[in-house]
Amino acid sequence: MPLFEYSQFDESEQFQPQSADKLFDQISEYMLQYGEEILDQLPELEDEHPELLEMLIKRGFVEKDKDGQYSITPQGIRRVENKALEDLFTIARKDKLGKHDTEFRGAGQTVHDESKPYEFGDPVSNLNMHESLKNALHRQGGGSPIRLQEDDLVVHDTEYQTSCATVVLLDMSGSMARYGKFAGAKKVAMALQALVRGRYQGDFLQVVGFYTYATPLSERQLLQCAPKPVSIYDPRVRMRIPIDNPPGFVPEHFTNIQAGLQFARRVLKRQPAQNKQIITITDGEPTAHIEGREVVLIYPPAEKTRQITLTEVKRCANEGIQMSSFALIEDYFYLGLVNFVEQMGQVSGGVAAYCNANDLGNMVVDSFVGGRRKRKTV
Numbered sequence: 001m002p003l004f005e006y007s008q009f010d011e012s013e014q015f016q017p018q019s020a021d022k023l024f025d026q027i028s029e030y031m032l033q034y035g036e037e038i039l040d041q042l043p044e045l046e047d048e049h050p051e052l053l054e055m056l057i058k059r060g061f062v063e064k065d066k067d068g069q070y071s072i073t074p075q076g077i078r079r080v081e082n083k084a085l086e087d088l089f090t091i092a093r094k095d096k097l098g099k100h101d102t103e104f105r106g107a108g109q110t111v112h113d114e115s116k117p118y119e120f121g122d123p124v125s126n127l128n129m130h131e132s133l134k135n136a137l138h139r140q141g142g143g144s145p146i147r148l149q150e151d152d153l154v155v156h157d158t159e160y161q162t163s164c165a166t167v168v169l170l171d172m173s174g175s176m177a178r179y180g181k182f183a184g185a186k187k188v189a190m191a192l193q194a195l196v197r198g199r200y201q202g203d204f205l206q207v208v209g210f211y212t213y214a215t216p217l218s219e220r221q222l223l224q225c226a227p228k229p230v231s232i233y234d235p236r237v238r239m240r241i242p243i244d245n246p247p248g249f250v251p252e253h254f255t256n257i258q259a260g261l262q263f264a265r266r267v268l269k270r271q272p273a274q275n276k277q278i279i280t281i282t283d284g285e286p287t288a289h290i291e292g293r294e295v296v297l298i299y300p301p302a303e304k305t306r307q308i309t310l311t312e313v314k315r316c317a318n319e320g321i322q323m324s325s326f327a328l329i330e331d332y333f334y335l336g337l338v339n340f341v342e343q344m345g346q347v348s349g350g351v352a353a354y355c356n357a358n359d360l361g362n363m364v365v366d367s368f369v370g371g372r373r374k375r376k377t378v
Contacts, residue, residue, distance in 0.1 A: 020059035021079075023052060028080045028223075031072075032190075033183035035226030042070040077219050081194035084187045087361075118153035126155040165204040165271035166368060167264035168192060170217070171282040171328075172209040174230035174253030181328045182227050184357025185281045188364050189222060195365070204271050210260030212241070212252045212288055212295060216267075228252040237287075237299040244293055254297050256288035258309040265316050277322035279364060283329075285340050306340060313347045323350030324367040328357060 030038045042062070046053045053070075056062040061076035072080075115128045135152040168189050176182040189207045196205045207217045211228045230253045241250055257280065268276045285301040289308040298305050317323060325348075327341040338354050345352025351367050 020055045020061065024056055024059070024061040024076060024079065025083065027056075028072075028076070028083075029183075031080075031223055032186050033180065033226070036224035037226065039070045039072075039224070043068065072220065072223060074219075077223055078194075080223060081190045081197075081219070084191040085194040085198075087187070087191075115154040115156055118150065118155050128154050128156050163202045163204075163273045164200070164275040164277065165268050165273035166192070166196075166206075166276075167267055167278050168205070168207045169214075169257070169260040169264060169278060169280040169282075170207055170209050170222075171255060171280075171284070172211040172225065172227050173255040173282075173284055173287075174228055175255075175284050176328075177227040177229075179357070181283050181357050184360055185328065186222065186225070188281070188361050190219075191361065192364070192368060193219060193222075195368075204273060206264075206267055208260055208263050208267075210256055210263075212250060212254045212256055212297065214256060214259040214263040216263070234299075237297055239297040240291075241295040241297065242293060243290075243295060251297065254288040254299070255282065255284045255286050256290070256295065257282060257286045258289045258305075258312045259295070261309070261312040261316055262290070265312075265319065265321065268321060269319070275322070276320065277324065277368070278316060279367060280323070280325045280344070281360065281364070282325070282327060282341075283337070285336050301336065306343075310343060310347050313344050317348040317350070323348035324364075325350070325352050326360060326363060326367075327352075327354035328360065329354050 027038060042053065053062065053064075057064065060073055061079065062070055063073050064070050115131050118127070131154045132148060132152050133146060135154065136146050136148050139149070139152060140147065170185055170189055172182075176185070192205060193207075196203045207222050209215055209217050209222075209225060217225060231249075231251045237251075239251070241247070260280070261278065264278045268278070286305045286309045287299050287301050288295055288297050289305045290296070291308075296305070313323065323344065325341045325344040327337050329338070341352045341354060344350075351370075353363055355363055
């Protein structure tokens with residue numbers, strides 16, 4: 001254990017203030033776990049150390065509105081996402097990020113030396129004019145002018161590079177607050193946002209938080225969100241909540257995977273991308289589902305909720321959506337959760353795995369990239 005000796009400051013050493021980057025990184029680490037609650041504490045920091053807040057504002061990470069409320073700027077959000085990507089996947093900022101290739105050939109951006117006969121729909125920009133002219137000369141036996149015909153045309157062969165639409169389902173139930181699970185899961189989601197922005201600009205990515213309900217999360221909302229606090233402690237819960245006219249108090253800390261999957265399926269149905277996938281990150285069995293225009297809350301987890309959720313999993317798979325499900329096991333080996341996630345994998349024919357928050361990043365990015373390799377045939 002290190003020993004420290006304290007003495008009166010004699011001004012012989014110049015005081016070095018903390019950098020704005022380092023201070024913001026520390027604040028953002030807390031936000032990954034606790035969300036916008038951290039922003040509510042910034043006025044206290046301003047009272048005690050106004051120079052620190054001024055430094056963050058000048059650096060462009062934090063802004064203050066006319067009502068005195070603090071928020072993270074788009075530049076600050078980008079820094080959190082990029083740092084999450086670096087931390088999880090060890091991708092240096094100086095590296096030039098390219099698109100991910102597949103084993104298929106087709107319209108893409110990687111041009112090969114070999115050529116292939118032109119087919120209707122091939123980009124004209126990929127025409128190999130040198131080889132096309134040679135074909136025409138050979139056909140007409142030399143001479144000029146050279147008259148090109150369709151059979152003379154060849155195009156540069158290219159690697160097929162897929163576009164993909166992805167929805168990340170992030171568990172925001174009450175149990176995610178334990179053992180840093182939510183911070184780890186949120187960090188992965190933000191890293192995927194940076195990955196798409198830097199490497200897969202043609203992709204679509206939407207993060208959806210699910211709890212008693214399901215809601216889409218913008219980049220700012222993702223950074224500022226937190227698990228829903230546990231609001232009832234009854235050992236047995238059987239509640240029906242009308243969706244159209246909910247009561248004033250609704251326990252939000254339940255786990256409604258079905259609602260998340262329904263929302264994701266509707267979002268992906270509107271996307272033109274050839275490949276579509278849903279990545280689900282959860283730490284518990286489903287304890288809520290939808291029946292008609294009601295949300296049904298059941299605890300302990302019930303077989304009915306499980307079957308209704310698996311039916312939605314099957315519906316997603318039938319629409320051609322690649323499914324990847326990850327169970328976060330941190331504080332105990334929860335056999336019921338592992339079994340359910342494995343059932344999701346069996347029903348969907350997709351990926352199912354359990355891990356801890358530290359291993360989640362590499363597993364999710366492998367699944368994300370792998371899901372982009374699938375090419376549908378008409």
